[in-house]
Each structure stands twice: as structure tokens, then as C-alpha cells.
Amino acid sequence: MNTIFNSWNGKRYHTLNYELQRIFGQKIMKISLDGGFSCPNRDGTLGLRGCIFCGEEGSGEFAGSRIDSLKDQVNDQIKLISKKNQSNMYIAYFQSFTNTYKAVEELKNLYYEALSFEGVVGIAIATRPDCLNGEVLDLLSELNEKTFLWIELGLQTIHESTAKFIRRGYSLSVYDKAIENLRNRNIRCVTHLIIGLPGENKDMMLKSVKHVGDGQGWGIKLHSLYIQKDTDLYHYFINNPFSLLTKDEYIDIIVDAIEILPSDMVIHRLTGDGKRDLLYEPKWTLNKLGVLSAIDKELKNRNSHQGINHKA
Template sequence: MKRYNTLNDELKREFGTKVMKLSIDGGFTCPNRDGKVGSRGCIFCGEEGSGEFAGSRLDPIRVQIENQKSLLSRKWNTDKLIIYFQNFTNTYAPVERLRKLYYEALSIEGVVGLAIATRPDCLENEVLDLLSEINERTYLWVELGLQTIHEKTARFIRRGYPLEVYDEAIEKLKSRNIKVVTHVILGLPNESREEILETVKYVGKTHTWGIKLHSLYIQRDTDLYRYYLKNPFPIMSKDEYVSLVVDGLTLLPPNMVIHRLTGDGKRELLFEPKWTLDKLSVLSSIDRELKIRNTQQGERYKNI
């Protein structure tokens, strides 16, 4: 038993068995890259649009799903699938194209749900209507890349929208009963430990469904890498990260679903921190720290 509410456990409760999540590239771009909001993207975003483990955008999504299924099915041993539209901004296209892609994914044998990663400023009414329709038919969650609540950091990372836009997006999604997962990066430059935990607390107080926490990692194909070479900044050690994550978990609501507690950098592209490559070691260190402190997710939530 974990001392936090994992996605694995949540999906087992929902579907009665393990569910495999497959990441695909729907061929989207991002308004923070195509000039609508910005042209260079978020400072940490790589050439593949924060989706280094998805299928190839050159393949139709059916082919991407079949390829990943055969790669991962031995490890997961289940025929239930959730398709994760991961790369770039997966609601940033004409709604008819979105409809075609989402329904194509849902038509594949074994698919029991969709996860859609997007920006909070890419949820126009007709997109929300489509998401509501999908939500009525299947298991759906929408992932939003917040990363931080602090405007100075948001400007530094070139996120391209203010906090109010995130607040409005989660209200719109919640009012339609659509599950929301928020991405938060721990260790962004010039953020103190207290500031990082303020972001975690803030997300906890939204009462949205899930959260992804991961450490900042620097990939060689990003502007962050070029910035770091000229302006090196402190990078968290594994011990600092583990301690911070455990603090963060105690501040979250006990029922919030924890989708991720480690970074997801690609080995060939990762510059620092190298310890993020050993995910199992990071996760077991988090488990150990929770045990040593005799604490768990939500322990301090009631005191906030």
C-alpha cells in the first residue's frame, strides 16, 4: 500500500483491473509556438512538445496505438487502454478535427478512456462542448500545464497566460464534471521551497481531480539548456526533491489522484539532473521518506 493515492489504484478501483496508458502524438502544434501567444514556447519545452515518449506524429493514431500496445502489453498485462494525447496542445485545432481524432482513438478495441493535455487558454466553448460530450460517453480527464502560481516564474518560463486563466479553465471544466489534472514543476529557477509549496497548496485547494508533480529537468533541445549554460542556477539534489515532494503530498487533499511524482526526460536529451533517470529509486526514496516521517498524503491538508 502506498501512502498516497496513485493513478494506478484509482484506475483499478474504476475498472476493476490494471489500465495501460498509451501516449500518442495527434499532430498538433501550440499557440505558444506558432506565434499566436508566443513563438519559442515554454522555456523547458523540447522539440517534441513535452511528449518525448509518445508515438510518431507521422503515423496515424491507430498505428501509434497498436505499436505502443505491442511494446507495453507484456509489461502491463491488461487489455484496457487509456489514450493520452500528450504532445503540444491537444485542443488547439478546429473542433471537427478534434472530434475525428478523439473518436478515432475511442473506436479502437480496448480503449476505455482518454486523457487530453492542453493549455487553459485553449478551451473555447465549442471545445468544452465536445469535451462534455466525450465525458458523457467515456472516462475522460484533461491535463493543464500550470507549473507555478507565481507570475515572476510564469514570465521567466514564458508560460504565456496569467493565473486567472487557469482558475477560469478549471471552473469551466469542473462545472461540466470533467476531471482536471494539473502539472506542477518543482525546482524552477529562483523559486524558494516555500514558493513551490504555495503552488502545491493552491492546486490542492482547487479540489480538482489529480496532479502531476515532477522535478525540473533540463533537456539539451530546449532554451532552458541554453539559458543554463550562460546563467547556471542551483539544481535540486535527489534528497532535496524527495523531501519537498513528501512535504507537498502532505498538503494535498487525501483523495487527489497522484498521476506522477518523477520527471520524464528522455535519456539521450537529458542534461541535468541525472538522478531523475532512475525513477524507481526516486519513487522508493519517496515511499521511504513518507514511512520515516510516518506521514501520508493529506496529513496537513486539514490545517491549511
């Protein structure tokens, strides 16, 4: 086996597990929290219905409950995690809605509270690129000096026609500027992309992947489009059925994507992350282990690995 695979613990791509183990010397688990945020795309500032695929939990389906204190959420999540894992180090992950969308003083209190819990060694914050003003960036820089921090941005696609369809509410240039601002401050950034959005072909999807790779952020999260019950996308799909990717089509695109990403970009996710009882279609996305092992198999068949087709 080529030495590059050994450097990712035998995997053919650069996983988050590998990266965190390398940095902290042990397995690190994420604790998904709900900090009681809203989103400008839901509170009327930009829109009232949010992105077309967004569920009631604001893309935080596995986060704690917002009616509980942060302390209770952290304790509950650690209890859940420790049933399956032996880890005693955690990343506090602000996942639900737009987690920089409050006054800076409130943000500061919330982030520092999360960091104060035993075992929390870092913080991950999911937000929108249009919710990173100068004051917020200054706070993030301060946090970045004190702890292991990363910011997640839900780009989903670089194509403006699709962005309009999904009602994302900001243009690609806003994302590019946010990435530049974060990079200039040495703040790690992770970009989310959805593979299989309606109206996009394989070439368009890979162009989005290439754009993210070229942006030199720290990481990427990829997943196939899945339709969650009772979202606007669900109602659209019922009235205007469009073709969803098959598992084989998804594997083919995702392996191409892995090949064009730079080898140092950390891959946080390659499968969907929806809740079983909320998923409408495609059902194959529920078998995450099956999808991941099919990706490994296809990389092996191609004798390939992350970065093999990366062109700067």
C-alpha cells in the same frame, strides 16, 4: 498500519494506478499519442519558441510519431506495452503539444477515432487552459458522458514572475477559470507542476501545490525540473548556471507536498519523465524507482501520508 493506507493498496498516497484499478477492476495502461497538434506558444499566436523547457516533441517525448496514423500509433504502443504488461484496457493519451488546438470538428473526429480502437476505455487530453473555449468545453462535456475522460493542464507554477521566465503565456486567473469551467461540467482535471524552477524557494513551490489542491481538480502531476538538451532552458543554464535541486531536497519538498494535498486527489506522477538520451541535468532524475522508493521511505520515517497536513 492506519486503515487509510490500506485503502490505497498499502501506499501512503493516492496513486493513479490505485484509482484506475478501483474504477476498472484491472490494470489500465496509457497509450501516448501524437495527434499532429501545434501550440499557440510555438506557432506565433503567443510566441515562437514555446515554454523555455519545451523540447521538439512539445512535451510528448514518449508519444507515437506524428507521421504515423492514429491506428498505427495505437497498434505500435500496444505492442510495446504488451511486452511488459498483461493489460488489455487502455487510456488514449493525447500528449504532444496542445491537444485541443484545432477546429472543433477535427478534434471530434480525432477523439472519437481514438475511442474506436479495441481496448480503449478512456481518453486523456493534455492542453493549455487558454485553449478551452466554449465550443471545446461542449465537446469535452459530450465526451465525458460517453467515456472516462480527463484533461491535463500544464500550470507548472502559480507565481507570475516564474511564469514569465518560463514563457508560459497565460496568467494564473486563466488557469483558475479553466479549472472552474471543467469542474462545473464534472470533467476531471489534472494539473502539472514543476518543482525546482529557478527563482523559487520551497515555500513558493508548496504554495503552488496548495493552490492546486485547493482547486479541487481530480489529480496532480509533480516532477522536478530537468534540463533537456537543446532546449532554450539548456542554453540559458549553460550561460547562467543556477542551482538545481538535489535528490534529498526534492524528496523533502515532495513529501511535504503529498502531506498538504487533499487525500482524494489522485497523484499521477512524482518523478520526472524525460528521455534518457536527452537529459542534461540533474542525472539523479533518471533513477525513477530510486526516487519513488526514497519518497516511500521518507513518508514511512515521518509516519505520514497524503492529506495529513491538508487544510481546506
